[in-house]
Amino acid sequence: MKNIDIVAKELVEWIKKSVEEAGAKGVVLGISGGVDSAVVAAAAKRAFKDSTLGIVMPCHSNPQDEKDAMLLIESLGLDYKKVVLDDVYDTFLRTMGSTGDESKLATANIKPRLRMMTLYYHAALNNYLVLGTGNKSELTVGYFTKHGDSGVDLLPLASFVKHDVWELARYFNVPKEIIEKAPSAGLWENQTDEKEMGITYRELDNYILTGKAEERVKKRVDDLFRKSQHKREMAKMFVPTSIER
Numbered sequence: 001m002k003n004i005d006i007v008a009k010e011l012v013e014w015i016k017k018s019v020e021e022a023g024a025k026g027v028v029l030g031i032s033g034g035v036d037s038a039v040v041a042a043a044a045k046r047a048f049k050d051s052t053l054g055i056v057m058p059c060h061s062n063p064q065d066e067k068d069a070m071l072l073i074e075s076l077g078l079d080y081k082k083v084v085l086d087d088v089y090d091t092f093l094r095t096m097g098s099t100g101d102e103s104k105l106a107t108a109n110i111k112p113r114l115r116m117m118t119l120y121y122h123a124a125l126n127n128y129l130v131l132g133t134g135n136k137s138e139l140t141v142g143y144f145t146k147h148g149d150s151g152v153d154l155l156p157l158a159s160f161v162k163h164d165v166w167e168l169a170r171y172f173n174v175p176k177e178i179i180e181k182a183p184s185a186g187l188w189e190n191q192t193d194e195k196e197m198g199i200t201y202r203e204l205d206n207y208i209l210t211g212k213a214e215e216r217v218k219k220r221v222d223d224l225f226r227k228s229q230h231k232r233e234m235a236k237m238f239v240p241t242s243i244e245r
């Protein structure tokens with residue numbers, strides 16, 4: 001982005017205006033130790049210096065993620081709270097009668113959904129809005145949990161592809177360890193976005209921005225886009241062809 005200073009300023013203003021228009025007093029978001037939440041937190045802190053709350057929510061997570069989350073929190077001077085979701089996750093699975101043989105995604109997606117509940121609880125307590133961290137790359141291919149990390153009030157990064165997010169991170173002085181780490185949903189050991197999506201962010205972002213890509217990439221992205229359409233919309237609503245009351 002040639003005019004990143006203007007874009008960053010507009011982003012901060014947009015958060016401020018959107019929250020004020022909703023009659024809310026601040027924002028809450030999950031701090032994962034990854035770059036998306038780092039950028040949203042940095043912009044939010046500029047918009048709401050005294051009413052931005054970051055929540056660190058390990059759920060059988062890699063301890064390195066919490067260290068990175070704390071690095072970010074300290075570098076921004078962010079108000080934060082740590083909520084460990086291990087027990088509630090275990091209790092949930094036990095209550096469901098889990099045998100441990102269920103599909104990996106069915107159980108992994110519980111984690112972002114527990115985080116969503118945690119964020120909404122704190123939003124309601126404080127009259128805050130929940131900030132999401134989804135970017136244009138993830139939204140395009142549906143790389144998020146429906147009603148989990150996508151269950152939010154505002155999406156400040158929705159127009160930015162992942163490479164824009166990295167650029168914004170440098171602009172906001174996000175610690176370089178966080179910028180350089182491989183993007184991961186952190187739902188299981190050694191999970192990375194690129195491995196799971198089967199394409200690189202370079203390939204995905206180039207295709208989104210230019211419409212050009214090799215056939216393999218086009219096919220993969222078009223396929224993921226089509227299959228995830230339901231995630232970018234409200235639930236399909238039944239409309240009767242005739243109704244008499």
Ligand SMILES: Nc1ncnc2c1ncn2[C@@H]1O[C@H](COP(=O)(O)OP(=O)(O)OC[C@H]2O[C@@H]([n+]3cccc(C(=O)O)c3)[C@H](O)[C@@H]2O)[C@@H](O)[C@H]1O
Binds near residue numbers: 187
């Ligand atoms: N056509 C359709 N119309 C309406 N609803 C439809 C549907 N097809 C499925 N569904 C519903 O959608 C559900 C599947 O969607 P969902 O539950 O989201 O599950 P799914 O898309 O299978 O999994 C989420 C993906 O996002 C990734 N993720 C999650 C969280 C964070 C991040 C990250 O980047 O940090 C990435 C995760 O690794 C995984 O690859 C189905 O169980 C069904 O209920």
Ligand SMILES: Nc1ncnc2c1ncn2[C@@H]1O[C@H](COP(=O)(O)OP(=O)(O)OP(=O)(O)O)[C@@H](O)[C@H]1O
Binds near residue numbers: 031032037058061
């Ligand atoms: N352990 C966690 N604690 C708090 N919030 C989390 C945690 N894990 C995920 N989240 C929330 O879910 C969001 C989605 O995760 P995602 O991995 O896409 O973003 P990220 O970790 O910020 O960046 P990256 O995609 O580069 O890993 C995070 O931005 C954060 O708001």
Ligand SMILES: [Mg+2]
Binds near residue numbers: 034
């Ligand atoms: Mg992550």
